[in-house]
Amino acid sequence: MLIYIFKKLTQMVPLLLGITLISFMVIHLAPGEPTDLQTEMNPEASTELKERLRTEYGLDKPLLVQYTTWVKRLVQLDFGRSFSQDRRPVWDKIIERLPITLLINLLSMGLIIVTAVPLGIAAAVNRDSWFDRIATLLVFIGFAAPSFWLALLLMDWLGVYLGIVPVSGVKSFGYEYLSGIEQVLDVGHHLILPVFISAVGGVAGFSRYMRSNMLEVIRQDYILTARAKGLSERVVIGKHALRNALLPLITILGLAVPGLIGGSVIFESIFAIPGMGKLFYDGVMMRDYPLIMGILVIGAAMTLVGNMLADVGYALADPRIRRR
Amino acid sequence: MKLDFFNIDTTKDALKLLHRLLSLLVPRLVLILFLTLSVGACREHRLVAVESDTDTAIAYGDTIIMGTIGDATNLLAPLASDASSSAIIGHVYNGLIRYDKDMQFEGDLAESWDVSADGREITFHLRRGVTWHDGEPFTAADVMFTYRLMIDPKTPTAYADRYKQVEHASAPDPYTFKVRYAEPLAPALVSWAMGICPAHLLEGEDITTSPLARNPIGTGPFRFVKWEPGEKIVLERNEDYFGGAPYVKRVVYRIVPDTTTMFLELQSGGLDYMGLTPLQYARQTDSPAFMRRFNKFRYPAFVYTYMGYNLRKPMFQDKRVRQAISYAIDKQEIVDGVLLGLGQPATGPYKPGSWPYNPEVQSYSYAPDKARALLDAAGWEITGTDKVRQKEGEKLAFTIVTNQGNDQRIKAGEIIQRRLQEVGIEVKLRVIEWASFLKEFIHPGNFDATILGWTIPVDPDGYNIWHSSKTGAQELNFIAYRNPVVDELLEQGRRVIDIEQRKPIYDRLQQILADDVPYTFLYVPDSLPVVARRFHGIEEAPAGIMHNFEKWYVPQSQQKYKR
Numbered sequence: 086m087l088i089y090i091f092k093k094l095t096q097m098v099p100l101l102l103g104i105t106l107i108s109f110m111v112i113h114l115a116p117g118e119p120t121d122l123q124t125e126m127n128p129e130a131s132t133e134l135k136e137r138l139r140t141e142y143g144l145d146k147p148l149l150v151q152y153t154t155w156v157k158r159l160v161q162l163d164f165g166r167s168f169s170q171d172r173r174p175v176w177d178k179i180i181e182r183l184p185i186t187l188l189i190n191l192l193s194m195g196l197i198i199v200t201a202v203p204l205g206i207a208a209a210v211n212r213d214s215w216f217d218r219i220a221t222l223l224v225f226i227g228f229a230a231p232s233f234w235l236a237l238l239l240m241d242w243l244g245v246y247l248g249i250v251p252v253s254g255v256k257s258f259g260y261e262y263l264s265g266i267e268q269v270l271d272v273g274h275h276l277i278l279p280v281f282i283s284a285v286g287g288v289a290g291f292s293r294y295m296r297s298n299m300l301e302v303i304r305q306d307y308i309l310t311a312r313a314k315g316l317s318e319r320v321v322i323g324k325h326a327l328r329n330a331l332l333p334l335i336t337i338l339g340l341a342v343p344g345l346i347g348g349s350v351i352f353e354s355i356f357a358i359p360g361m362g363k364l365f366y367d368g369v370m371m372r373d374y375p376l377i378m379g380i381l382v383i384g385a386a387m388t389l390v391g392n393m394l395a396d397v398g399y400a401l402a403d404p405r406i407r408r409r
Numbered sequence: 410m411k412l413d414f415f416n417i418d419t420t421k422d423a424l425k426l427l428h429r430l431l432s433l434l435v436p437r438l439v440l441i442l443f444l445t446l447s448v449g450a451c452r453e454h455r456l457v458a459v460e461s462d463t464d465t466a467i468a469y470g471d472t473i474i475m476g477t478i479g480d481a482t483n484l485l486a487p488l489a490s491d492a493s494s495s496a497i498i499g500h501v502y503n504g505l506i507r508y509d510k511d512m513q514f515e516g517d518l519a520e521s522w523d524v525s526a527d528g529r530e531i532t533f534h535l536r537r538g539v540t541w542h543d544g545e546p547f548t549a550a551d552v553m554f555t556y557r558l559m560i561d562p563k564t565p566t567a568y569a570d571r572y573k574q575v576e577h578a579s580a581p582d583p584y585t586f587k588v589r590y591a592e593p594l595a596p597a598l599v600s601w602a603m604g605i606c607p608a609h610l611l612e613g614e615d616i617t618t619s620p621l622a623r624n625p626i627g628t629g630p631f632r633f634v635k636w637e638p639g640e641k642i643v644l645e646r647n648e649d650y651f652g653g654a655p656y657v658k659r660v661v662y663r664i665v666p667d668t669t670t671m672f673l674e675l676q677s678g679g680l681d682y683m684g685l686t687p688l689q690y691a692r693q694t695d696s697p698a699f700m701r702r703f704n705k706f707r708y709p710a711f712v713y714t715y716m717g718y719n720l721r722k723p724m725f726q727d728k729r730v731r732q733a734i735s736y737a738i739d740k741q742e743i744v745d746g747v748l749l750g751l752g753q754p755a756t757g758p759y760k761p762g763s764w765p766y767n768p769e770v771q772s773y774s775y776a777p778d779k780a781r782a783l784l785d786a787a788g789w790e791i792t793g794t795d796k797v798r799q800k801e802g803e804k805l806a807f808t809i810v811t812n813q814g815n816d817q818r819i820k821a822g823e824i825i826q827r828r829l830q831e832v833g834i835e836v837k838l839r840v841i842e843w844a845s846f847l848k849e850f851i852h853p854g855n856f857d858a859t860i861l862g863w864t865i866p867v868d869p870d871g872y873n874i875w876h877s878s879k880t881g882a883q884e885l886n887f888i889a890y891r892n893p894v895v896d897e898l899l900e901q902g903r904r905v906i907d908i909e910q911r912k913p914i915y916d917r918l919q920q921i922l923a924d925d926v927p928y929t930f931l932y933v934p935d936s937l938p939v940v941a942r943r944f945h946g947i948e949e950a951p952a953g954i955m956h957n958f959e960k961w962y963v964p965q966s967q968q969k970y971k972r
Binding site for chain 1: 474482483490494565622640661666670677844970
């Protein structure tokens with residue numbers, strides 16, 4: 086098993102390098118340079134500055150040279166400094182945004198699993214019943230409703246009209262003066278809406294997935310056998326069917342790993358949450374190459390790691406795969 | 410090692426464990442949810458309490474929370490160019506001079522200043538007893554340092570040009586600072602309104618990596634407290650401010666990137682100040698409940714929106730075509746449709762009501778018949794059943810480009826499209842993301858017409874925008890406007906200091922621009938700020954409402970934030 090993991094890890098290095106090379110090329114293909122934007126249409130700006138910044142950032146060198154300089158720094162785990170006006174180390178900018186994004190994504194992932202799995206099972210077991218139909222209807226509404234619209238409606242209703250949850254942000258004004266527990270409650274209070282909204286689409290998709298998995302499993306011969314043995318329906322479903330229906334969950338969780346650091350810019354803008362989505366979006370709009378590359382590398386690494394975890398998890402859970 | 414994850418026994422145990430966990434957690438979760446909800450409920454109720462207007466005595470204290478769309482980037486004056494950073498810098502730093510409420514210069518760090526008879530030398534007499542926020546005294550050495558910083562090639566600032574025109578700068582004593590220019594330069598005085606940086610903290614440092622960029626130390630009415638990136642920036646009253654300590658104790662800039670959310674946040678009591686969109690001002694803030702809690706303000710903003718013609722294109726080289734297009738556009742319709750009437754048609758590059766503004770120019774009020782006549786005269790005629798005018802087999806058709814993210818410009822473009830169609834001009838509208846827009850269209854001169862906006866600088870010197878020497882790659886006269894008379898007026902205008910003598914020069918400039926129509930000036934929108942009603946002492950003036958921010962106060966009984 087360890088050898089297997091090691092092999093996977095060594096395969097990842099060239100793959101990661103390839104991903105970064107392609108991303109590097111692609112983001113430089115996009116028209117516009119960071120220097121254009123710092124002097125953007127400013128009636129008092131001089132063009133001289135632009136040339137100076139180009140040299141300073143190394144943008145006057147060939148692309149491959151720029152890439153090698155970047156990789157050399159990356160090997161030393163140095164993501165470089167941002168090209169935006171603050172010129173802060175990219176790593177600092179990422180690390181201050183990461184916790185809140187991780188927290189929201191983990192909470193919403195938890196919420197998705199806790200609600201979608203039982204919902205999917207119940208829908209599958211009671212297939213074509215009224216419950217199933219209503220669940221299906223709700224799921225499609227949840228799937229189709231644009232989250233920004235739902236968010237604004239809930240903010241207006243719960244936040245402004247009823248005044249029971251904060252409209253936006255992650256902390257109250259005066260957070261510093263609260264005690265430890267109050268601080269946790271305060272953040273929790275602020276996260277109710279965002280976590281709910283970010284889970285809605287996921288619950289919808291995931292419960293569908295769970296339902297079809299379960300239906301697939303229920304049709305199998307061994308379920309028939311279990312029933313023929315005279316096991317109670319609860320044991321048949323809860324023990325024999327559920328375990329197999331949950332298998333694909335591993336893959337999905339593995340694939341969701343890179344998503345943990347990602348955020349949606351619309352979602353974060355609406356809730357005024359300083360997360361990764363907004364950081365990345367602003368980075369792209371400013372053509373802040375080091376920042377974009379920094380986030381892409383972390384994302385790529387997490388995708389690869391997530392895939393590997395899924396592989397390993399699958400092997401652990403399913404003997405058929407392990408033996409192959 | 411047993412790897413079988415789904416071993417029957419462990420599953421049973423796991424399920425049992427899960428069951429136990431859930432039975433433990435669920436009641437608690439419900440309790441926590443209930444607690445948080447109730448905590449929120451009482452807090453909100455306290456906020457929406459109706460504020461009384463009876464007590465208006467000046468008092469110190471309270472906090473103002475301002476909504477801003479973008480985070481600041483850099484809090485060192487020479488390096489900042491975005492609106493959010495500039496707002497913070499304005500509170501933390503002082504220039505030598507500043508604009509008063511009527512947009513006239515007044516002393517700031519300089520008590521007074523003299524301009525020599527030939528207009529080439531300015532002597533600033535600095536205020537005594539001013540200290541930086543860290544307690545060090547402010548002297549002419551700081552001014553000298555800031556000047557050197559601005560002309561240092563290593564400083565990545567966009568504003569070096571005007572400082573480079575200084576021939577000689579000197580600080581004969583700690584409270585006098587002199588600059589001499591090679592030629593008189595009218596906009597020179599403006600450049601000394603920029604924030605002065607502390608020499609004792611920056612001397613010998615690399616300004617691009619200075620900690621002051623995120624932790625500024627100035628001389629201004631508010632001192633910097635803390636910056637939580639993407640969330641908020643907190644400032645606190647400077648008790649030792651030379652202009653008298655501000656009444657409001659704390660200023661918080663909260664970053665809310667979405668204007669709809671910002672508006673909801675304002676209504677829920679989370680914000681005390683924001684700039685409204687025209688829609689919010691006109692349709693969503695008229696309820697008595699809203700008026701009871703907020704004061705709305707309205708005055709012309711220092712920006713104008715225009716449609717510029719690429720004069721490299723043969724079609725636009727005929728002045729009559731540009732004039733015809735101006736006649737065919739109903740500017741009032743655009744103001745009504747795009748700004749819901751909250752603005753005014755523009756006739757030139759200056760703000761209506763400001764001293765350089767010339768009200769006597771051709772304003773091109775909507776006259777489609779004049780437009781048709783001009784186009785006919787220019788040889789663009791409608792032949793047969795065709796709806797689009799033609800000349801020598803070529804159609805009168807062009808594309809307007811504008812940038813993504815500015816709905817007002819896009820809507821204005823759509824209205825123009827329809828009006829021009831009525832006089833036989835075919836117009837396409839293209840919206841492009843900002844960076845690509847500049848790189849692929851504007852800078853290489855690869856466009857027909859564009860809808861864009863300029864901020865209106867207080868000094869009327871429009872050299873960079875209109876002078877024929879500024880038509881190079883990436884320069885601001887990107888429509889390639891060349892008019893020797895305009896060039897001469899611009900050169901003349903910036904060499905005369907006296908307003909009485911400058912006024913006729915810029916009046917003439919506006920007449921020529923109106924006749925030449927390199928741009929069709931579209932509109933000047935209104936600024937629409939809204940402030941919580943508990944703030945008193947706000948004075949609306951040509952400069953807006955922020956000019957006496959230090960004098961805003963909240964009467965004791967209405968103060969909301971006690972700490």
